[in-house]
Structure formats: structure tokens, C-alpha cells
Amino acid sequence: MTLLDALQQFVTxxxxxxxxxxxxxxxxxxxxxxxxxxxxxxxLVSDAGELSAGEGAIDNxxxxxxxxxxxLTQIFSGQMTPTEPYNAGDLLVxxxxxxxxxxxxxxxxxxxE
Amino acid sequence: MKKHVVSxxxxxxxxxxxxxxxxxxxxxxxxRQGTDGDLAEAEAMIRELDGTVDAIGxxxxxxxxxxxxxxxxxxxAVRLAHAAKRTPVVDGSGLKDTLERTIIAxxxxxxxxxxxxxxxxxSAMDRFGMAETFExxxxxxxxxxxxxxxxxxxxxxxxxxxxxxxxxxxPEVTRMPFSQLYxxxxxxxxxxxxxxxxxxxxxxIIAGDFHYIRRxxxxxxxxxxxxxxxxxxxxxxxxxxxxxxWLVTTTPVLxxxxxxxxxxxxxxxxxxxxxxxxxxxxxxxxxxHLDGSRLKLND
Numbered sequence: 001m002t003l004l005d006a007l008q009q010f011v012t013x014x015x016x017x018x019x020x021x022x023x024x025x026x027x028x029x030x031x032x033x034x035x036x037x038x039x040x041x042x043x044l045v046s047d048a049g050e051l052s053a054g055e056g057a058i059d060n061x062x063x064x065x066x067x068x069x070x071x072l073t074q075i076f077s078g079q080m081t082p083t084e085p086y087n088a089g090d091l092l093v094x095x096x097x098x099x100x101x102x103x104x105x106x107x108x109x110x111x112x113e
Numbered sequence: 114m115k116k117h118v119v120s121x122x123x124x125x126x127x128x129x130x131x132x133x134x135x136x137x138x139x140x141x142x143x144x145r146q147g148t149d150g151d152l153a154e155a156e157a158m159i160r161e162l163d164g165t166v167d168a169i170g171x172x173x174x175x176x177x178x179x180x181x182x183x184x185x186x187x188x189x190a191v192r193l194a195h196a197a198k199r200t201p202v203v204d205g206s207g208l209k210d211t212l213e214r215t216i217i218a219x220x221x222x223x224x225x226x227x228x229x230x231x232x233x234x235x236s237a238m239d240r241f242g243m244a245e246t247f248e249x250x251x252x253x254x255x256x257x258x259x260x261x262x263x264x265x266x267x268x269x270x271x272x273x274x275x276x277x278x279x280x281x282x283x284p285e286v287t288r289m290p291f292s293q294l295y296x297x298x299x300x301x302x303x304x305x306x307x308x309x310x311x312x313x314x315x316x317x318i319i320a321g322d323f324h325y326i327r328r329x330x331x332x333x334x335x336x337x338x339x340x341x342x343x344x345x346x347x348x349x350x351x352x353x354x355x356x357x358x359w360l361v362t363t364t365p366v367l368x369x370x371x372x373x374x375x376x377x378x379x380x381x382x383x384x385x386x387x388x389x390x391x392x393x394x395x396x397x398x399x400x401x402h403l404d405g406s407r408l409k410l411n412d
């Protein structure tokens with residue numbers, strides 16, 4: 001699975017889940033993903049809860065997430081929780097604490113248990 | 114000889130207090146020592162108190178979140194608890210899951226609150242017993258765990274959904290630094306934030322952690338019933354000014370202050386020699402007649 005596949009899966013899970021859409025209805029953010037090994041940038045956008053993703057850079061991101069591409073892929077496909085690489089220093093997130101926590105919660109609600 | 118317990122709290126030092134409680138015929142000296150959110154200082158304080166007092170309470174942090182029999186452990190609290198090798202360390206969860214269920218049932222039985230009313234529990238994963246009791250008695254539950262701890266504007270509307278969320282979130286969330294999950298130290302005295310006022314306005318009863326209530330309550334709480342603890346006299350005055358009708362504390366009031374459940378659990382552990390892990394604990398809690406308080410603030 002590529003990082004783009006993982007992001008598109010994440011987007012589909014969020015957009016098809018009525019509860020997650022309600023949670024994100026007032027959340028509009030631009031998120032840049034920076035794989036620090038492949039340097040193939042990707043983006044994730046929430047527009048009032050409607051998520052989309054793609055390859056490349058995005059202007060004026062609210063949040064930047066940096067990690068090896070494999071770790072980013074595993075996080076967004078639910079194979080790894082963000083806590084482990086974050087605590088190990090492999091995942092660097094720059095942005096508002098509330099946004100970071102929200103992304104953690106979204107991934108856990110989709111793939112938790 | 115008097116028993117002595119100390120609550121080491123991640124909360125503000127401004128809320129420090131000491132006093133005496135009589136439980137099961139034993140007088141217990143209780144004191145609360147805040148560390149303004151400094152985890153390392155709290156750990157050092159517990160290490161120093163170990164072996165010199167009869168029990169230690171963990172304040173401003175839960176160790177266990179008990180949701181329908183499943184127990185989740187907050188890792189920062191585990192670290193604090195392990196700093197003591199000889200003295201029992203308790204967090205209040207042993208009381209929340211027993212005493213708080215009883216108190217809600219008694220309020221309902223005595224007609225202070227009524228089935229069908231709406232309840233805002235500002236956080237319920239730390240007080241699942243209370244949330245479940247409200248729901249079982251026919252109250253309309255709104256749990257604000259995601260709203261007030263993570264600013265995700267999503268009310269949880271049933272104990273089943275709360276349990277599902279806990280199952281998915283808590284195994285990971287409990288591994289995060291506690292300061293990301295809950296206001297500690299000076300954050301506890303920040304100005305009111307009215308963003309979520311409508312949840313307070315729509316509720317007849319507001320229940321749960323007082324720091325969340327204080328932080329997010331709107332200018333008027335006219336006619337509301339508030340069920341909480343850890344209130345000081347200044348907090349009571351403020352709730353009165355806002356029009357709160359009844360203030361119910363789930364722990365006893367000493368010199369105008371209702372202590373945290375951790376303090377009372379520590380005192381009860383010291384007085385009885387029995388901890389919440391012991392199967393006899395519910396009997397000990399019942400025998401202690403911990404009534405809390407019911408205070409009329411406005412007509």
C-alpha cells in the first residue's frame with residue numbers, strides 16, 4: 001500500500017462515517033505530510049468535515065506531519081497508532097495541540113480496538 | 114494515634130488545604146499539596162512521603178478509568194503511584210464507582226432530581242458509574258468528554274456509546290502525556306471559555322469534574338443542579354452568583370471545601386486498612402456513611 005492509498009482509505013472511512021462527519025463539521029484544516037525519507041509530499045484537507053487527499057505540496061498548511069513514509073502509511077491505514085512513533089521520536093507534528101489530538105482520535109475511532 | 118494522609122495533586126497550589134475527618138470512628142488528618150502541574154515534583158513528593166504517612170492520594174489525575182468493568186490505566190499516574198513502595202497510593206476511582214452511583218440514586222429517590230431531566234456530564238469516562246446510573250434511572254445523558262477535553266464538538270448521548278468510545282480511545286489515549294488530556298496547574302485557573310455554553314443551557318443537571326465546569330460554564334446557570342466535588346468556598350460563591358439552585362457534592366465538606374475523591378479514598382483506606390482492590394471495599398464505603406453535601410444556593 002502506498003501513502004496515497006492509505007490517505008484515500010482514511011478519507012473514505014471519514015467521509016462515509018456519519019459520526020465522524022458530525023464531529024468534523026466545524027473543522028476546516030490543511031495538513032501537509034512530509035515523508036523525511038522519500039520527500040514525496042502529500043496533503044490532507046478537511047473542508048467543514050468533508051475530507052480529501054492528494055500528492056504534492058499544499059499552500060499555507062495549518063499542520064505539518066513529518067515521519068518516514070512507511071510510518072505515515074501505517075498510521076493512516078490503521079496498522080500503527082501515532083503514539084508509538086511519536087513517543088519514539090519518529091513522528092514530528094507541528095500544529096495546534098487540538099488538531100493533533102483530533103487526528104489521533106479520528107484514527108482511533110476508525111481503527112481502534 | 115491519628116492517621117495522616119496526603120493528597121499530592123497536579124492541580125494549583127492555590128487550592129491547598131488541610132483538615133481532619135472522622136471515618137469509621139478514626140480521626141484522620143488530611144492535607145492536599147498542589148504541584149502546579151509539575152509531574153516530576155509530584156513524583157519526588159510521593160517518594161519523600163512514602164513510609165511516613167498512612168495513605169497517599171493522587172490528585173488532579175486519575176490512575177484508573179473504569180468503564181463497564183474494564184479498567185484503563187493512565188501511564189503518567191502509574192509512574193507516580195510507583196514512586197511509593199510502602200504506602201498505599203489511591204486515586205479516588207474506588208469511590209467514584211461505588212459512592213457516586215449511590216449518591217445519584219439517593220438524589221433521585223429523595224426527589225431532588227427527576228427522571229426525564231437532561232444531564233450534562235462534562236466528562237464521563239472518569240465517572241462512568243455516575244453516567245450509567247443517570248441513564249438507568251431515565252435521565253437524558255449528554256457526555257462532554259470529546260467536547261471539553263479535545264474541543265471536538267460532539268456530544269456522546271448514551272452509556273453504550275461512551276463505552277464504545279472508551280474501548281476504542283482509552284488504550285492509546287492513556288499512554289499520552291496527561292497534560293494533553295486534562296487541565297493541570299495554572300490551566301485550572303484560566304478564564305471562562307463560553308464556546309460550549311449551549312450544552313450547559315440545555316441541561317437541567319450539570320455533573321462531573323469541577324475544573325471543566327468552572328472553565329466552560331456560561332454567565333448564567335439559573336435554576337440548575339450541579340453535582341461535583343473539589344469546590345472551595347469561593348467556587349460556591351461563584352455558583353451562587355450564577356444562579357445555581359442546588360450544589361450537591363459527592364464528598365464531605367470540611368471548612369467550606371469539598372475534597373477530591375482521592376483524598377476521601379485515602380482517608381478511608383487509612384482508617385479501615387482496606388483498599389479498593391479488596392472485595393470488602395464496598396462494605397467499607399457503605400459503613401463510612403459518606404453522604405457528601407446538598408447545599409441550596411438559590412430559591
